[in-house]
Amino acid sequence: MTDAEALLATWEQKFRPHPDGADLPAHHNHCLGCGPDNPHGHRLQARRHGDSVVASHSFDGRHVGAPGIVHGGAVATVIDDLYGFLLYLVGTPAVTRRLTVDYLAPVLIGTTYRLEGSVTSREGRKLFVAASLTASDGRSVATSTAVFVTVGVDHFGRCGAPSVDD
Numbered sequence: 001m002t003d004a005e006a007l008l009a010t011w012e013q014k015f016r017p018h019p020d021g022a023d024l025p026a027h028h029n030h031c032l033g034c035g036p037d038n039p040h041g042h043r044l045q046a047r048r049h050g051d052s053v054v055a056s057h058s059f060d061g062r063h064v065g066a067p068g069i070v071h072g073g074a075v076a077t078v079i080d081d082l083y084g085f086l087l088y089l090v091g092t093p094a095v096t097r098r099l100t101v102d103y104l105a106p107v108l109i110g111t112t113y114r115l116e117g118s119v120t121s122r123e124g125r126k127l128f129v130a131a132s133l134t135a136s137d138g139r140s141v142a143t144s145t146a147v148f149v150t151v152g153v154d155h156f157g158r159c160g161a162p163s164v165d166d
């Protein structure tokens with residue numbers, strides 16, 4: 001089995017049904033959004049919440065933009081990765097085609113936020129998704145929508161999927 005095939009096999013397992021409330025597996029160990037072994041990553045941990053995915057997350061000093069404030073690209077990365085967990089619930093691989101973020105208020109370093117994402121509709125290969133980032137007092141600090149397009153596993157093979165340890 002090639003490294004790419006081994007990685008795809010781990011994904012196949014990850015796409016099995018996950019019970020409500022279950023912690024969802026990282027996309028792979030070095031994923032920028034959720035990989036536990038990526039020293040530059042966010043190590044996002046998400047769980048299933050009905051038909052949505054939720055996470056509790058705080059950013060650290062590696063993700064700073066203006067002093068004390070999280071870089072907008074880091075916020076977008078984490079939201080994009082949250083959508084990647086939704087794919088486990090949808091049951092099909094897909095990739096981000098369009099991502100929009102409305103930054104409603106500064107996201108602060110070292111503060112814990114709640115993320116929630118869900119699929120709003122599906123048209124053929126297009127998955128329309130939406131997410132929010134909420135402070136502990138209930139204030140929405142960022143909202144997002146995105147379009148994912150479903151792809152076959154060959155999409156990842158073609159791109160030279162990394163080994164399971166990458």
Ligand SMILES: CCCCCCCCCCCCCCCC(=O)SCCNC(=O)CCNC(=O)[C@H](O)C(C)(C)COP(=O)(O)OP(=O)(O)OC[C@H]1O[C@@H](n2cnc3c(N)ncnc32)[C@H](O)[C@@H]1OP(=O)(O)O
Nearest residue numbers: 011012027080081084093095096097098124126147149153
């Ligand atoms: C078992 C193994 C599992 C493996 C499971 C891996 C899971 C893994 C998770 C990894 C972790 C996740 C992390 C976060 C997710 C990334 O980060 S994904 C990485 C970033 N995204 C990319 O690299 C995608 C790059 N783009 C592409 O490869 C190609 O453009 C795409 C998205 C595959 C689409 O290309 P295409 O197949 O040629 O499709 P195309 O005809 O252009 O469009 C398809 C449909 O979408 C529509 N569309 C296109 N753009 C738009 C738009 N902006 N708005 C609305 N509709 C649009 C088109 O009109 C078309 O509609 P129909 O005509 O079919 O009705």
